[in-house]
Amino acid sequence: MRTSWADAVATADSSAAATSASPSNVAAVSVAPSRGGGRAAYVPPHLRNRQSSSESPAPSPAAGPSGAGQPPAFAAPSPAGGSRWGGGPIRDVGRPGSAGGRGGGGGRHSRIGGWDRREREANPFSNDDDTTEADFDSQENSGINFDAYEDIPVETSGENVPPPVNTFAEIDLGDALNENIRRCKYVKPTPVQRHAIPISLGGRDLMACAQTGSGKTAAFCFPIISGIMRGPSGPRQRGSRTVYPLALILLPTRELSVQIHEEARKFAYQTGVRVVVAYGGAPINQQLRDLERGVEILVATPGRLVDLLERARVSLQHIRYLALDEADRMLDMGFEPQIRRIVEQMDMPPRGQRQTMLFSATFPKEIQRLASDFLNNYIFLAVGRVGSSTDLIVQRVEFVPESDKRSYLMDLLHGQRDTGVHGKQALTLVFVETKRGADSLEHWLCMNGFPATTIHGDRTQQEREHALRSFKSGATPILVATDVAARGLDIPNVAHVINFDLPNDIDDYVHRIGRTGRAGKTGRATAFFNESNSSLARALTELMQESNQEVPDWLARFSTAHSYGGSGRHRRTGGARFGGRDFRRDSTFSRGGGGGDYGYGGGSYGASSGYSGSSVATSAWD
Numbered sequence: 372m373r374t375s376w377a378d379a380v381a382t383a384d385s386s387a388a389a390t391s392a393s394p395s396n397v398a399a400v401s402v403a404p405s406r407g408g409g410r411a412a413y414v415p416p417h418l419r420n421r422q423s424s425s426e427s428p429a430p431s432p433a434a435g436p437s438g439a440g441q442p443p444a445f446a447a448p449s450p451a452g453g454s455r456w457g458g459g460p461i462r463d464v465g466r467p468g469s470a471g472g473r474g475g476g477g478g479r480h481s482r483i484g485g486w487d488r489r490e491r492e493a494n495p496f497s498n499d500d501d502t503t504e505a506d507f508d509s510q511e512n513s514g515i516n517f518d519a520y521e522d523i524p525v526e527t528s529g530e531n532v533p534p535p536v537n538t539f540a541e542i543d544l545g546d547a548l549n550e551n552i553r554r555c556k557y558v559k560p561t562p563v564q565r566h567a568i569p570i571s572l573g574g575r576d577l578m579a580c581a582q583t584g585s586g587k588t589a590a591f592c593f594p595i596i597s598g599i600m601r602g603p604s605g606p607r608q609r610g611s612r613t614v615y616p617l618a619l620i621l622l623p624t625r626e627l628s629v630q631i632h633e634e635a636r637k638f639a640y641q642t643g644v645r646v647v648v649a650y651g652g653a654p655i656n657q658q659l660r661d662l663e664r665g666v667e668i669l670v671a672t673p674g675r676l677v678d679l680l681e682r683a684r685v686s687l688q689h690i691r692y693l694a695l696d697e698a699d700r701m702l703d704m705g706f707e708p709q710i711r712r713i714v715e716q717m718d719m720p721p722r723g724q725r726q727t728m729l730f731s732a733t734f735p736k737e738i739q740r741l742a743s744d745f746l747n748n749y750i751f752l753a754v755g756r757v758g759s760s761t762d763l764i765v766q767r768v769e770f771v772p773e774s775d776k777r778s779y780l781m782d783l784l785h786g787q788r789d790t791g792v793h794g795k796q797a798l799t800l801v802f803v804e805t806k807r808g809a810d811s812l813e814h815w816l817c818m819n820g821f822p823a824t825t826i827h828g829d830r831t832q833q834e835r836e837h838a839l840r841s842f843k844s845g846a847t848p849i850l851v852a853t854d855v856a857a858r859g860l861d862i863p864n865v866a867h868v869i870n871f872d873l874p875n876d877i878d879d880y881v882h883r884i885g886r887t888g889r890a891g892k893t894g895r896a897t898a899f900f901n902e903s904n905s906s907l908a909r910a911l912t913e914l915m916q917e918s919n920q921e922v923p924d925w926l927a928r929f930s931t932a933h934s935y936g937g938s939g940r941h942r943r944t945g946g947a948r949f950g951g952r953d954f955r956r957d958s959t960f961s962r963g964g965g966g967g968d969y970g971y972g973g974g975s976y977g978a979s980s981g982y983s984g985s986s987v988a989t990s991a992w993d
């Protein structure tokens with residue numbers, strides 16, 4: 372079985388008419404397979420005797436923990452110790468100079484489940500480029516453009532919202548965590564971090580909606596790690612193989628769980644807080660061994676977690692923090708039953724006795740409604756950029772008939788090559804609809820001299836991880852993927868996202884294009900649109916307008932033609948806005964109805980105070 376593009380190229384018969392045919396391949400068929408290294412003969416579009424069907428768009432806090440909130444029973448001791456967020460002083464374990472020392476797995480030695488005294492904690496930063504300790508002081512996280520965040524619109528609703536912070540220094544996260552923030556080269560908090568971290572440290576439940584690539588991972592990891600460091604130790608586990616994590620982070624895909632585990636390990640390095648990952652497709656025995664060595668934060672996919680719960684190897688009895696990343700995906704039809712089982716039907720403390728945080732870049736109202744079952748007196752936070760969440764991403768939509776897609780793709784890739792935009796510094800992610808389509812396109816690209824690999828649900832986990840590594844390293848700078856790669860993956864240098872097949876759901880489009888333009892960087896997204904995508908036209912048009920993108924005339928016409936009857940997930944969530952808006956503010960919600968959007972500038976929900984700075988907008992996404 373072929374496991375990589377290289378194998379594919381090596382085993383392919385160079386004369387094979389692998390470009391089996393669609394008419395579009397006629398142009399491409401004239402492209403000789405590149406085996407042997409020669410660049411394929413390329414037939415430019417103007418010689419292909421056909422008209423472009425596109426109209427060518429131009430390229431183009433002063434308060435402590437809120438009294439209104441109900442900090443869970445486990446909440447930190449009184450603020451007497453100095454944390455403005457109500458926790459006592461954080462024990463700095465494992466930091467240089469403190470007991471345990473650097474690399475010694477210092478810290479909460481007495482806690483079963485924490486780092487064992489005999490065990491050396493592997494340095495999670497050791498693979499990061501060639502950065503030395505000295506470099507950490509001099510660098511910022513690669514090129515993040517904080518100026519772009521200056522006037523970011525923010526909306527909060529809920530009672531007694533803790534005010535935001537401007538710097539990490541304003542928050543008492545403790546020396547060990549601060550040291551890791553420095554190692555990550557985070558100089559300032561991103562907007563979602565500025566708001567979400569104080570809210571979570573204040574003990575409040577949170578539903579947070581913030582643009583892709585804006586730093587949501589740290590926004591939920593920092594308060595969890597800090598809270599565990601402040602709080603009482605977990606239970607001792609005598610004579611039982613069951614482990615009792617204190618925090619659970621649930622994610623929809625295996626790759627994302629691996630990524631969040633790696634991130635969380637960096638943030639928790641030398642804090643004495645141990646992070647373990649459990650996900651499907653990988654041998655369970657290794658994961659069981661990892662768990663047995665102790666776990667405070669369990670990062671998991673739902674299926675594997677249910678397996679561990681059924682085997683009684685994990686108990687959720689002592690969960691203090693529950694975080695759902697990509698929460699709208701976790702609560703849609705695919706995952707909801709499993710999530711309800713984990714959260715409501717096992718032994719997890721009920722809402723109000725644990726702290727729950729839900730994060731995503733998109734939050735359809737119907738999902739917010741479901742999600743509210745898991746939350747207690749929560750704060751809704753929407754953080755967006757002026758104009759929209761994605762104006763750092765230049766979006767183009769091309770009208771491309773189904774049969775011409777490969778040919779168009781070839782144009783784009785040759786264009787990139789000709790302008791020197793390729794290789795490790797400019798990765799290209801191509802989304803397709805089906806697993807078979809992914810394999811077929813990957814094969815065709817390889818045959819035509821474009822090193823590609825693929826990731827989808829029919830590949831083994833080993834193949835998926837290999838593909839991702841190969842893509843990240845630039846060895847195969849094109850990744851053909853299904854929606855399994857649409858959410859959360861943080862891959863530096865993705866310069867171009869191509870929607871070869873558009874998704875049916877506009878929120879999926881938002882997440883897909885969000886694989887580029889991350890952390891303040893710019894990116895490019897191209898979509899191939901044709902009649903089969905008509906139902907998406909209106910939502911796509913609205914999204915592009917909100918993101919200050921040029922909408923081609925033909926798309927606007929499609930949009931008008933299909934504005935009747937377009938419903939459900941094809942429409943922008945929350946009405947004509949990007950991202951999300953607290954469904955509790957929907958004027959019809961209180962009447963038990965659904966549908967209408969809350970008008971601008973209207974009344975507010977409950978005793979909503981929100982952030983009263985001048986940059987408050989009625990919506991984060993207008």
Ligand SMILES: Nc1ncnc2c1ncn2[C@@H]1O[C@H](COP(=O)(O)OP(=O)(O)OP(=O)(O)O)[C@@H](O)[C@H]1O
Pocket residue numbers: 512515556557558559560561564581582583584585586587588589731732858859860861885886889890
């Ligand atoms: N304060 C910060 N300073 C600099 N870089 C940061 C900061 N916070 C996060 N980052 C970086 O920004 C990138 C995106 O962060 P992250 O993956 O958490 O985004 P996200 O909001 O979860 O995105 P998505 O919605 O796609 O899941 C990461 O590479 C992360 O290391």
